[in-house]
Structures are given as C-alpha cells and as structure tokens.
Amino acid sequence: MHASCLLAGGRFEAARRVAGDEHRLQGLHGHSFRVLARADVTHIEQAELQAALAQVLAPLDYADLNQQLPQCDDLSLAQHIKDALNCPSALLLQSAPERGVMLENGTALHWIAASFEAAHHLPHVPAGHKCGRLHGHGFGVRIVANARQHSQAQLEAAWAPLFLRLNHRYLNDIAGLENPTSEVIAAWLYHALQDAGLQGLAWVEVRETHTAGSQFDGKRFRIWKEQRFESAVPFDSHGNYTGHSYLVRLMLTGSLDRTMGWLLDFGDVKDRFKPIYRQLDHNPLDKLAGVRDGHSQSVAEWVHAHLSPLVPELARIDLMENAHQGVSLLFHDDMRWPLLQGE
Numbered sequence: 141m142h143a144s145c146l147l148a149g150g151r152f153e154a155a156r157r158v159a160g161d162e163h164r165l166q167g168l169h170g171h172s173f174r175v176l177a178r179a180d181v182t183h184i185e186q187a188e189l190q191a192a193l194a195q196v197l198a199p200l201d202y203a204d205l206n207q208q209l210p211q212c213d214d215l216s217l218a219q220h221i222k223d224a225l226n227c228p229s230a231l232l233l234q235s236a237p238e239r240g241v242m243l244e245n246g247t248a249l250h251w252i253a254a255s256f257e258a259a260h261h262l263p264h265v266p267a268g269h270k271c272g273r274l275h276g277h278g279f280g281v282r283i284v285a286n287a288r289q290h291s292q293a294q295l296e297a298a299w300a301p302l303f304l305r306l307n308h309r310y311l312n313d314i315a316g317l318e319n320p321t322s323e324v325i326a327a328w329l330y331h332a333l334q335d336a337g338l339q340g341l342a343w344v345e346v347r348e349t350h351t352a353g354s355q356f357d358g359k360r361f362r363i364w365k366e367q368r369f370e371s372a373v374p375f376d377s378h379g380n381y382t383g384h385s386y387l388v389r390l391m392l393t394g395s396l397d398r399t400m401g402w403l404l405d406f407g408d409v410k411d412r413f414k415p416i417y418r419q420l421d422h423n424p425l426d427k428l429a430g431v432r433d434g435h436s437q438s439v440a441e442w443v444h445a446h447l448s449p450l451v452p453e454l455a456r457i458d459l460m461e462n463a464h465q466g467v468s469l470l471f472h473d474d475m476r477w478p479l480l481q482g483e
C-alpha cells in the first residue's frame with residue numbers, strides 16, 4: 141500500500157510591507173514567490189489542481205498584497221493559498237531563495253536555506269572510490285523549525301555561527317565531522333542548532349551536490365538522489381506525442397551504516413537505478429510494460445516495482461514532468477513531511 145499525491149507549482153510576483161520585528165521587511169519591497177502544493181490523488185486530478193492553483197495565485201500576481209489580504213507575512217499568505225485551494229495535504233511557499241514556510245496537517249514550519257563551501261574526504265570508502273580523495277562541495281543547507289516557536293530571523297541567527305565554523309574549512313578536522321558524509325553533517329548541524337536553543341527544530345537538510353542530499357529530524361535519516369531523463373508521452377488520442385524533461389527523485393529512509401556513516405552510497409542508488417533509467421531515457425513511456433498512457437503516476441509505480449527489490453530502503457518517489465507538475469508516491473508515512481522543491 142502506498143499514498144499517491146499530485147504536486148502542482150506556481151509563481152507570482154508581488155509587493156508587500158510586513159509588520160513585525162524584521163526591520164527590512166517593514167518597508168515596501170517585492171518578491172518572486174514560488175508555491176508547491178501536494179494533494180491526494182483521491183481528492184483531485186492534476187489539471188484541476190493546476191487550474192485551481194493558477195486561479196488562487198492570479199489575483200496575487202503583480203499585486204500589492206497589503207491591498208489584497210489583512211496580513212501578508214509568509215505564514216498568512218501560505219494559509220490563504222492553502223485555504224483557497226481547499227484540498228492540499230501540504231503547501232510550501234518560498235518568498236525568497238533563502239526563506240519560506242511549509243504547512244501540513246495543521247502544523248506550520250518556517251525554513252531558511254543557506255550554503256557553505258568546504259573541502260572533505262570520506263575516510264572509510266573502499267580504495268578507488270572518488271569520495272576517498274580530497275574534494276569539496278558548495279553544500280546547501282535547509283533548516284526547518286516549528287513556526288510557533290521560531291521566526292525565520294531566529295533560524296538565520298542560529299545558523300550564522302555555524303556558517304563561520306564550516307565555511308572554507310576542511311570538514312574532517314572539525315570535532316564530530318571526522319567522517320563528513322552529508323548524513324553525518326545533517327546530524328551534526330541538528331544537534332548544534334538544538335544546543336544553540338532551537339528547541340522547535342523539525343529537521344535539517346544537507347544538499348551535497350545538485351542531485352543528492354540528506355535529512356535528519358532527530359530520529360530518522362532520509363536521503364535522496366535525483367536523476368533527469370528525456371522521454372516522449374502520448375499527447376492526445378490520435379497517436380500524437382509530446383515530450384518532457386523529467387526529474388525523478390528517489391528518497392530512501394533507514395538507519396546509518398555505522399562505519400560508512402551513510403544510509404546507502406548515493407553512487408549505489410544511481411548504479412542500481414541505471415538499468416531502469418536506460419528504459420526511461422530517450423524512450424516513449426507508454427511502451428513500458430504496464431504503464432498506462434505514459435501517465436506519471438503509472439511511470440512512478442513502474443519505477444517502484446522495478447527498483448524496490450534492488451533498493452529496499454526506497455520510501456518515496458517524486459516524478460516531475462516540469463518544475464510545476466508531478467506526482468509523489470509515498471511508501472512510508474514518515475515521507476509525507478519533506479516537500480522538496482527542485483532548484
């Protein structure tokens with residue numbers, strides 16, 4: 141049994157003034173807002189969800205939000221959109237590249253995105269593994285916390301000293317990061333942020349490359365690996381085809397291998413997916429055995445059927461046709477939470 145969800149996204153440009161502690165938000169300023177909604181397939185169809193979202197966002201586009209809504213801080217805005225949609229199980233609003241909110245099941249979360257640049261090597265990988273060599277990354281970080289307990293400004297303040305400890309360092313030299321996998325870094329950051337007073341911390345995300353990363357929520361680890369493929373799908377009932385540049389995100393959950401410090405090597409996820417990828421990439425998806433009309437939900441189910449015997453930790457598959465449209469299959473309750481937005 142799994143839950144099947146639809147993902148629909150949108151954007152709008154708007155101006156606002158926000159009352160509150162953050163001085164810079166009090167003056168009139170503008171944003172390129174991004175929204176991602178997740179809804180259960182049993183409640184709505186993809187085109188309907190997309191149309192409903194477009195309808196809700198239209199009056200906000202190129203508008204003065206203070207004229208449209210009694211309150212227009214990120215949380216109020218996200219709540220307004222979620223209420224107007226009337227069906228999403230989760231909603232993510234990004235007001236700037238580095239901050240936003242998430243709503244799900246009556247819980248509101250603030251998040252900030254940050255980055256740091258650092259060198260590392262993984263000391264326990266087998267000889268010849270590329271991550272055993274000294275190398276480095278521009279790491280991405282997302283810090284997510286209960287919005288009742290912490291403002292975005294508090295998250296930024298808690299992150300600032302950690303940035304100084306990590307940026308332009310050799311991570312292996314830092315106590316606790318002797319084996320700096322992204323899972324270990326996520327857990328290290330989680331505990332450091334809690335120690336700094338973020339008692340309402342929900343989870344920490346570390347994006348190691350543009351295609352892979354880890355999350356830690358104090359108990360569980362999740363990792364993801366993304367791949368892109370180019371495929372054709374039927375466009376109408378007359379035999380015409382169209383195409384998409386798909387993004388597939390494979391999310392795994394489980395415990396850490398204590399020696400390796402990871403759940404499963406991102407490279408292994410990619411290798412096990414490779415024979416499946418080859419059947420998807422530069423192919424017509426409706427010709428895959430058992431795939432109905434090349435429909436994304438059917439393709440994601442096909443991927444699961446072929447990949448889960450090879451990757452038992454597989455807990456969720458997101459399949460995006462483009463940045464604004466996709467499906468999410470959840471094989472583990474815990475995977476309902478993290479709503480990831482592509483770059």
Ligand SMILES: Nc1nc2c(c(=O)[nH]1)N=C([C@H](O)[C@H](O)COP(=O)(O)OP(=O)(O)OP(=O)(O)O)CN2
Pocket residue numbers: 262271320321322323348349350351352363402403404405406407410
């Ligand atoms: N579970 C983990 N697996 C791996 C980690 C990790 O932290 N946790 N780290 C590495 C390496 O540091 C590596 O730099 C990143 O791995 P990978 O995603 O395989 O990198 P690629 O550049 O090959 O990514 P592609 O986009 O697929 O080319 C290895 N594994």
